[in-house]
Structure formats: structure tokens, C-alpha cells
Amino acid sequence: MQENDPEREILKELEDGGTHYAILSHRWGAEVSYKEMTGLMKLEEQKRDEVRQRAGYRKIIESCKQAMKDEYKWLWVDTCCIDKRSSAELSEAINSMYRWYQNAQVCYVYLNDVDQSTFPAQQDKSKFDKSNGWPEWFVRGWTLQELIAPKRVEFFNKDWVHIGNKQRFAPTLERTTGIPSKVLTSGLAGKRLSVAQIMSWAAERKTTRVEDRAYSLMGLFGVNMPMLYGEGKRAFQRLQLEIIRGFTDQSIFAWNPQMPRT
Numbered sequence: 214m215q216e217n218d219p220e221r222e223i224l225k226e227l228e229d230g231g232t233h234y235a236i237l238s239h240r241w242g243a244e245v246s247y248k249e250m251t252g253l254m255k256l257e258e259q260k261r262d263e264v265r266q267r268a269g270y271r272k273i274i275e276s277c278k279q280a281m282k283d284e285y286k287w288l289w290v291d292t293c294c295i296d297k298r299s300s301a302e303l304s305e306a307i308n309s310m311y312r313w314y315q316n317a318q319v320c321y322v323y324l325n326d327v328d329q330s331t332f333p334a335q336q337d338k339s340k341f342d343k344s345n346g347w348p349e350w351f352v353r354g355w356t357l358q359e360l361i362a363p364k365r366v367e368f369f370n371k372d373w374v375h376i377g378n379k380q381r382f383a384p385t386l387e388r389t390t391g392i393p394s395k396v397l398t399s400g401l402a403g404k405r406l407s408v409a410q411i412m413s414w415a416a417e418r419k420t421t422r423v424e425d426r427a428y429s430l431m432g433l434f435g436v437n438m439p440m441l442y443g444e445g446k447r448a449f450q451r452l453q454l455e456i457i458r459g460f461t462d463q464s465i466f467a468w469n470p471q472m473p474r475t
Contacts, residue, residue, distance in 0.1 A: 233287070234285060240325055247294065283319065319366075357415055361401065408434070415430055427452040428440060434459070
């Protein structure tokens with residue numbers, strides 16, 4: 214990336230079952246795309262410098278440094294590892310996302326709005342007023358599966374200072390997210406959880422695109438479906454249909470209507 218070596222080895226296909234790699238989970242901001250990253254050295258100097266000044270570029274560099282420090286050869290970052298110009302590649306990535314996070318040896322969580330050197334164990338609405346008193350990472354849709362799927366999750370503040378991990382702060386994370394500690398520490402496998410309970414973890418979370426409210430939950434329910442950006446709220450209806458096909462759990466119908474129903 215920095216040395217512009219045309220022979221530098223890159224991971225063309227993520228064989229996540231046998232490849233040892235780290236993965237990044239973060240809140241999106243001014244990011245660097247796949248096209249920009251792969252063509253960085255071909256850009257005009259002014260444009261190249263602009264890309265390198267972005268917070269998203271520094272985030273990739275710092276993630277790489279951490280992965281090297283932890284002796285991992287590979288790091289996967291969604292912003293620059295998915296060519297979003299290809300609808301087929303984007304669909305494959307979204308359908309594979311939960312598995313990729315699950316099979317990573319470590320997930321680095323970058324909390325860009327945390328400046329303290331300790332994990333935010335108490336709700337602070339004056340500091341995080343836009344996200345119910347917790348860092349914004351905890352109220353985003355995609356980060357729900359990125360918290361649950363990996364076995365090992367390490368948290369970093371905005372200066373890339375390590376401030377804790379999922380195992381140690383499971384009780385705090387349970388209070389913050391509503392996810393049981395046992396799920397946080399050992400995953401979903403073997404747990405007797407209802408569809409409604411899993412859905413409840415996502416109830417207050419937000420996504421930029423309406424469709425992503427559904428797409429970000431596919432991995433938690435072990436379902437797959439094609440991506441159709443532009444379908445709006447119908448994406449969630451399709452998700453419900455896929456869940457009904459695979460589960461006999463009727464708690465999916467347990468919802469709270471505005472008016473009483475018989």
C-alpha cells in the first residue's frame with residue numbers, strides 16, 4: 214500500500230476457514246474505497262495526498278500496524294476490501310459477512326468518539342448525546358453481528374489505545390446492548406434463543422440505508438438472500454419470510470401494535 218510494489222502479495226479470495234487474519238469493525242466516516250486504494254499510486258499527487266489525509270485512510274494504516282504487531286499476515290477492512298462497483302461482489306460480501314467475522318482470529322473495534330483510556334462502562338448522555346449515552350458504534354446496525362460473531366474482540370479508542378476486550382467487559386456490554394453475556398463470550402451456537410429475542414437486540418439500532426436494517430441481520434439468523442438496494446422496507450419483509458422458512462419459532466409474530474388486536 215505504501216511501497217507501491219506491484220509484486221506485493223494480496224489476498225484475492227478470502228478462504229476464511231484456513232486463513233489467519235484480523236478484521237476491523239468501525240463506524241463509517243470519510244472512508245477510502247477499493248478503487249481509490251488499489252489505484253492510489255496512479256492518482257495525481259494532490260488527489261493522493263487528499264486520500265491519505267482522510268480519517269478512513271489513517272484508520273486502515275493503524276489497523277495494519279496493530280495486525281503486524283499481533284503477527285497477523287492479513288487484515289480485512291470492509292471499506293477498501295469490497296469493490297462496491299460490482300453488485301455481485303457486494304451481494305456475496307454481505308451474505309458472507311457474518312462468517313468472515315466469525316472466522317477471524319481477532320476483531321479490532323475502533324471507537325472513534327472515545328477519547329478516554331478506559332472502556333466506557335457508564336452511560337454518559339452529555340458526552341454521547343446522539344447515541345443514547347454510549348459510543349455511536351453501539352447503536353449502528355452492522356456492528357451488532359460484528360460484536361457477536363468474532364470469538365475475540367479488542368476495543369481501541371480514537372488514538373488507537375487498547376481499552377479492553379469483549380470477554381472482560383461482557384457484563385457491561387450486556388447492559389449496553391441487551392445481549393446476554395453467554396452469547397457475547399461464546400456465540401450463538403447451542404443457545405435456546407427465540408427469534409424475537411435476537412430481533413430485540415437490533416430494535417434501537419440505526420443504519421444509513423433502510424435495506425441494511427434487514428441485510429445486517431441475515432448472519433444472526435443464518436439466512437441468505439439477494440441484495441436489492443432500492444427495495445426499501447420490503448427487504449425486512451423478505452428477511453422475515455426467510456426466517457419463517459427456516460424456523461418454526463412463532464415469536465417472530467410477537468410485536469406491539471399501536472391498537473389492540475384480538
